[in-house]
Amino acid sequence: MGRVNYSFTSRLREEVSRIRRELWELLGEDERGALERLESMWISRSHVAESLSNPYLLGSLLLLAILDIEARLRRVEEELAKLELE
Numbered sequence: 853m854g855r856v857n858y859s860f861t862s863r864l865r866e867e868v869s870r871i872r873r874e875l876w877e878l879l880g881e882d883e884r885g886a887l888e889r890l891e892s893m894w895i896s897r898s899h900v901a902e903s904l905s906n907p908y909l910l911g912s913l914l915l916l917a918i919l920d921i922e923a924r925l926r927r928v929e930e931e932l933a934k935l936e937l938e
Contacts, residue, residue: 860902861895868894871915879919886922890915 868891879887 861898864894864898864902880923882923882926883919885926886919889922890918 872887872891875887876884
């Protein structure tokens with residue numbers, strides 16, 4: 853029997869779906885928006901990610917940090933847009 857090799861993009865899409873299933877209900881509205889933006893970026897940049905190894909624990913911690921930063925950045929951008937309109 854031969855070994856089956858799955859494409860990186862397929863594995864990435866499966867992992868992104870798994871992350872969404874595990875985190876979605878635990879996230880606030882800002883963080884959900886951040887996760888959606890990250891998912892889009894991950895898929896579009898899969899060619900870059902393909903060359904990296906990602907230990908699960910460190911990857912999970914990094915993901916949580918990115919979600920927090922993205923949510924905070926979104927709030928700052930919205931506040932800045934309001935100030936620019938005044």
